[in-house]
Amino acid sequence: MIQISGLHVRYQSDHGEVHAVRGIDLAVKSGQFYTLLGPSGCGKTTTLRCLAGLEAATAGEISIAGTPVYSSSRRIVVPPHERDIGMVFQSYAIWPHMTVFENVAFPLREMRGRFSRAEIKKKVGQALHLVQLSGLEERPAPFLSGGQQQRLALARALVREPKVLLLDEPLSNLDARLREDTRLELRELVKRLGITTVYVTHDQLEALTMSDVVAVMNQGSILQEASPIEIYRAPKERFVANFIGLANFLDGHVSQAPNGSGLGMVETRSGSLSCTLSSTAKVGDAVTVMVRPEDIVLGTPGAAESGHNLLDGKVVAALFMGEAMEYQLELPDGTMMRLKLHASNVVARGDTVRIQLPPNQCRALMA
Amino acid sequence: MTATTVALQPAHVRPHRMQASSLWQFAVFFVVFLSVATPLLFLVLGSFSQARLPSEFSFHSLGLANYIKVWSDPGTYAVLSNTLWFAVGSTTFGIVVAAGLAWLVERTNIPGKIWIYAGVPMTLAMPGMLQSMAWVLLASPRIGFINKGLMDVFGFAAAPFNIYTMAGMIFIEGLRTVPTAFLMLVPLLRSMDPTLEEAAAMSGARPTSMLRKVTLALMLPGLLAVAIYQFTSALEEFEVAGILGLPAGIYVFSTKIYTVLHSTSSLPAYGEANALAMLYLFVAIGSMYMYSRVISKSERFTIITGKGYRPRLLRLNAWRWPAVGLVAIYLSLSTVIPFLALAYVSFLPYLQAPSAKAFAAMSWDNYETVFQTERMGLMVWNTFVMTVSVATAVVIMSFLISIIVVRSRFWGRKVLDQLAFLPHAIPGMVLGLALLWIFLQIDKLGVGLFGSLTSLIIAFTIGYISYGTRVMNAAVLQVHKDLEEAAKVSGAPPWRVFWRVFFPLLQPAFVGVWVWTVLHVVRSAGKPLILTGGGENEVLALVIWNMWDQGYIEAVGAIGTLLMLALFVITLVIRRFGFGRGPHIQEGR
Numbered sequence: 011m012i013q014i015s016g017l018h019v020r021y022q023s024d025h026g027e028v029h030a031v032r033g034i035d036l037a038v039k040s041g042q043f044y045t046l047l048g049p050s051g052c053g054k055t056t057t058l059r060c061l062a063g064l065e066a067a068t069a070g071e072i073s074i075a076g077t078p079v080y081s082s083s084r085r086i087v088v089p090p091h092e093r094d095i096g097m098v099f100q101s102y103a104i105w106p107h108m109t110v111f112e113n114v115a116f117p118l119r120e121m122r123g124r125f126s127r128a129e130i131k132k133k134v135g136q137a138l139h140l141v142q143l144s145g146l147e148e149r150p151a152p153f154l155s156g157g158q159q160q161r162l163a164l165a166r167a168l169v170r171e172p173k174v175l176l177l178d179e180p181l182s183n184l185d186a187r188l189r190e191d192t193r194l195e196l197r198e199l200v201k202r203l204g205i206t207t208v209y210v211t212h213d214q215l216e217a218l219t220m221s222d223v224v225a226v227m228n229q230g231s232i233l234q235e236a237s238p239i240e241i242y243r244a245p246k247e248r249f250v251a252n253f254i255g256l257a258n259f260l261d262g263h264v265s266q267a268p269n270g271s272g273l274g275m276v277e278t279r280s281g282s283l284s285c286t287l288s289s290t291a292k293v294g295d296a297v298t299v300m301v302r303p304e305d306i307v308l309g310t311p312g313a314a315e316s317g318h319n320l321l322d323g324k325v326v327a328a329l330f331m332g333e334a335m336e337y338q339l340e341l342p343d344g345t346m347m348r349l350k351l352h353a354s355n356v357v358a359r360g361d362t363v364r365i366q367l368p369p370n371q372c373r374a375l376m377a
Numbered sequence: 378m379t380a381t382t383v384a385l386q387p388a389h390v391r392p393h394r395m396q397a398s399s400l401w402q403f404a405v406f407f408v409v410f411l412s413v414a415t416p417l418l419f420l421v422l423g424s425f426s427q428a429r430l431p432s433e434f435s436f437h438s439l440g441l442a443n444y445i446k447v448w449s450d451p452g453t454y455a456v457l458s459n460t461l462w463f464a465v466g467s468t469t470f471g472i473v474v475a476a477g478l479a480w481l482v483e484r485t486n487i488p489g490k491i492w493i494y495a496g497v498p499m500t501l502a503m504p505g506m507l508q509s510m511a512w513v514l515l516a517s518p519r520i521g522f523i524n525k526g527l528m529d530v531f532g533f534a535a536a537p538f539n540i541y542t543m544a545g546m547i548f549i550e551g552l553r554t555v556p557t558a559f560l561m562l563v564p565l566l567r568s569m570d571p572t573l574e575e576a577a578a579m580s581g582a583r584p585t586s587m588l589r590k591v592t593l594a595l596m597l598p599g600l601l602a603v604a605i606y607q608f609t610s611a612l613e614e615f616e617v618a619g620i621l622g623l624p625a626g627i628y629v630f631s632t633k634i635y636t637v638l639h640s641t642s643s644l645p646a647y648g649e650a651n652a653l654a655m656l657y658l659f660v661a662i663g664s665m666y667m668y669s670r671v672i673s674k675s676e677r678f679t680i681i682t683g684k685g686y687r688p689r690l691l692r693l694n695a696w697r698w699p700a701v702g703l704v705a706i707y708l709s710l711s712t713v714i715p716f717l718a719l720a721y722v723s724f725l726p727y728l729q730a731p732s733a734k735a736f737a738a739m740s741w742d743n744y745e746t747v748f749q750t751e752r753m754g755l756m757v758w759n760t761f762v763m764t765v766s767v768a769t770a771v772v773i774m775s776f777l778i779s780i781i782v783v784r785s786r787f788w789g790r791k792v793l794d795q796l797a798f799l800p801h802a803i804p805g806m807v808l809g810l811a812l813l814w815i816f817l818q819i820d821k822l823g824v825g826l827f828g829s830l831t832s833l834i835i836a837f838t839i840g841y842i843s844y845g846t847r848v849m850n851a852a853v854l855q856v857h858k859d860l861e862e863a864a865k866v867s868g869a870p871p872w873r874v875f876w877r878v879f880f881p882l883l884q885p886a887f888v889g890v891w892v893w894t895v896l897h898v899v900r901s902a903g904k905p906l907i908l909t910g911g912g913e914n915e916v917l918a919l920v921i922w923n924m925w926d927q928g929y930i931e932a933v934g935a936i937g938t939l940l941m942l943a944l945f946v947i948t949l950v951i952r953r954f955g956f957g958r959g960p961h962i963q964e965g966r
Binding site: 062092097102106116120121176 | 786859862867868873878881882
């Protein structure tokens with residue numbers, strides 16, 4: 011449905027030239043919920059705005075539903091109003107001088123002559139019903155709560171039944187509780203309508219819970235594109251692992267190439283660890299071993315020396331987080347490790363504990 | 378005017394081709410560059426020109442003679458010092474009064490605040506020329522009603538007041554400074570976080586030292602900015618200095634340039650006027666530069682937080698009525714008394730101090746004479762066409778410029794912003810003079826621009842674009858960019874985005890700039906005096922000036938009274954309109 015290839019965006023700012031997007035390629039299938047995730051300034055919003063036609067790209071190709079909307083080689087730029095898209099802005103961009111009805115009717119009226127008054131009324135009614143704002147038609151738009159404005163913006167984006175829906179951090183202005191409910195509602199809604207959605211966010215939880223595909227971006231490039239589970243479980247780079255969820259990192263080098271089940275050995279400062287290696291890894295390669303805090307298993311100090319990846323450490327900090335306990339462990343070589351355990355585990359500050367890093371959960375990332 | 382062709386540009390743009398969308402931006406840039414840079418170029422060239430007339434200008438006759446003549450004339454130094462005294466004096470006087478008024482309404486429980494908020498800005502509608510003329514009627518040594526009255530009552534041998542002095546000029550210009558300074562100071566006081574003052578009180582500061590060490594210290598950058606801004610305006614002032622200073626031979630830059638061009642004894646010395654204007658221009662640009670420096674510094678002082686504070690009000694108690702009295706004195710001196718004086722004169726058969734006899738002799742004769750004057754219809758029509766064209770052109774140009782400056786990534790947007798602001802630093806007299814040179818050069822091609830109404834429209838439009846763009850920049854900034862982009866992705870082509878989003882949201886700014894421009898154009902005599910070609914482009918301000926010059930004081934009273942009434946009505950209507958819709962321009966969240 012959406013095809014972007016070789017997209018570059020450069021522009022002049024007050025501090026010189028900015029190369030905001032550096033060669034992005036991506037493809038979104040029809041009906042897919044695709045998320046661009048990354049820190050601020052990574053180029054995700056710029057990419058989305060190029061897709062909408064609000065930003066001028068410097069080079070590359072973009073097509074929507076098989077129609078090229080931008081092509082630097084063929085010198086095509088379709089202006090935003092001629093692209094078949096709906097968009098929700100971070101600020102919602104509700105026009106304050108119009109009523110709720112007028113805001114939603116705007117895109118229909120801009121397709122001059124396509125719809126009669128009665129049809130517009132009907133379509134606006136349907137769109138408002140979809141986002142549960144029925145009955146507020148005549149209210150001036152500024153008199154809506156934040157959550158209502160957000161839904162109004164969504165109704166306005168959907169009313170034309172566009173092929174593609176673009177969402178630019180639409181939840182970031184809602185308070186925490188509302189955001190949680192809206193996440194679910196929003197995904198349900200676009201899935202029910204079967205509309206292809208591109209979603210931009212810096213919130214990893216939104217990306218993981220809502221998306222079919224997540225693309226993690228940094229410094230204008232896509233680092234990894236995969237399903238939420240794969241992104242979380244098998245990040246390809248340290249940046250991705252760090253940006254999504256918490257992770258411990260141990261630098262080292264490969265001492266034994268991976269066997270048939272993908273496990274090999276890595277020498278680190280804290281000891282030699284058995285971990286999942288990519289099939290191309292060779293002995294001597296520099297790698298970083300990543301392990302998630304919640305994957306670490308608590309052992310019993312002094313118990314039988316069975317299995318791999320056993321480490322002893324001293325608890326230097328304990329944080330109660332409600333559903334879990336988070337501990338900071340100092341290993342004998344000074345390395346700090348974080349682990350997350352169910353709150354029923356009682357370990358006190360100052361205790362020395364033995365932990366195990368399950369080899370399947372330890373991933374060696376190429377440095 | 379060129380602005381209309383530019384306004385049509387966006388509709389012509391074929392969006393499917395790549396750079397097409399920036400074509401109109403280039404066009405706007407080019408027009409602004411041409412209308413600001415060319416006058417300055419000709420001003421400089423003209424100052425070196427030794428030809429007798431601008432139309433005889435040639436590159437072979439350039440030299441320093443004009444400069445030598447101007448700088449060797451001791452009169453020039455007197456003009457420089459007069460101008461500085463005039464500007465510094467009136468700014469100081471005006472700001473002290475304005476600060477007092479602003480403090481009274483914002484920080485005390487003075488009664489009748491609505492009247493102060495409404496009454497002080499009303500003075501803006503009062504043309505400086507008429508205010509000065511009214512004060513001549515009141516306080517000139519020969520005919521001044523106040524002088525006559527005091528001499529009769531107290532038996533003074535000589536008139537106690539003389540308005541034809543530097544003090545008189547400073548007094549009137551100071552009064553004229555008050556409304557603008559007031560409008561700039563009120564938000565400054567209102568936006569200051571009162572907890573900053575409360576913190577001083579809790580730290581043991583007494584009210585007086587709190588006022589000095591916290592309130593004034595915090596306001597200082599803003600106050601300084603207002604002062605420099607007003608100083609620049611005073612530098613430019615022509616009408617007050619012309620009516621009050623010329624009869625007494627007290628010249629400031631603007632009136633000196635006028636005299637050099639309108640000398641009765643010799644040919645106009647255009648080159649000399651230019652050489653003089655160069656010095657004037659440097660002073661004005663210097664003060665404008667300081668203004669922008671101070672503004673950028675004061676922005677670092679984050680006393681303005683955007684929250685609506687409700688500061689504690691000082692209880693005036695016994696001082697309430699004296700405070701009201703002071704406000705009343707200001708309003709009467711600036712507006713009520715001058716208006717009454719002119720209205721009084723307009724009914725008299727001949728000029729005389731108020732008396733039972735004078736009131737008995739009153740009639741509508743002067744009004745009849747005015748209406749029966751030949752060409753009066755043409756002049757009123759000229760004035761109408763000119764003000765409406767200028768105001769409309771300024772609104773359109775300012776909007777286009779601001780859209781580029783605030784919204785686009787057009788390569789020249791910063792330069793464009795500076796170019797549009799530059800005319801504010803160019804005194805009206807200087808701009809008029811510079812344009813005179815251009816028009817005369819163009820007329821060599823047989824165009825006939827000089828002396829046409831179009832020439833006045835061009836001159837005023839260039840002059841007021843700087844104000845228009847300042848207001849428009851702020852207004853466009855307030856319209857969240859997403860509101861515009863949401864319309865684009867909703868399928869609206871550029872002109873529909875303008876029509877359905879910008880136009881309704883910016884309406885208060887459009888109306889505000891339009892009216893402000895009308896009020897200023899209609900009363901300005903400086904540029905018309907320089908650019909007049911006799912007859913064809915005569916406008917009301919010019920008629921009033923000339924009638925006054927020729928001694929038809931009663932007729933001036935009649936025209937002036939009508940003009941002021943019209944301006945008051947416009948101001949009142951627009952204030953209702955503008956203020957009712959203001960708060961709606963907010964960000965789209």
